[in-house]
Amino acid sequence: MEELLPVYEYLVSPGFSTEMVKLFCAKIDSSKAPQFSGAREEGEDIKIHVLSTAEAFAAMDNGLIHNGMAIIALQWLALNLKRLQKMWCP
Numbered sequence: 001m002e003e004l005l006p007v008y009e010y011l012v013s014p015g016f017s018t019e020m021v022k023l024f025c026a027k028i029d030s031s032k033a034p035q036f037s038g039a040r041e042e043g044e045d046i047k048i049h050v051l052s053t054a055e056a057f058a059a060m061d062n063g064l065i066h067n068g069m070a071i072i073a074l075q076w077l078a079l080n081l082k083r084l085q086k087m088w089c090p
Helices: 053-061 068-088
Strands: 003-011 020-027
Touching: 003 068, 020 068, 053 068
Parallel strands: none
Antiparallel strands: 003 020
């Protein structure tokens, strides 16, 4: 990871729970992403999907992404992509 930016901090279920989620945006080299990841000792078996921003936005728009946290992160990315590209891809 090259750089980490805070995105949002929000209550998952306001009025019901005090659980907070903190979202971050990280600059990474996705060419080095493994196909599978996770801590073996914890029984994790995580499949990593590397998508372009266009593919990720299309998946969200087509209803293929059902996770609220991911939708919030992708919507933030759509709103901030040009700013990030200016910062990270001069």
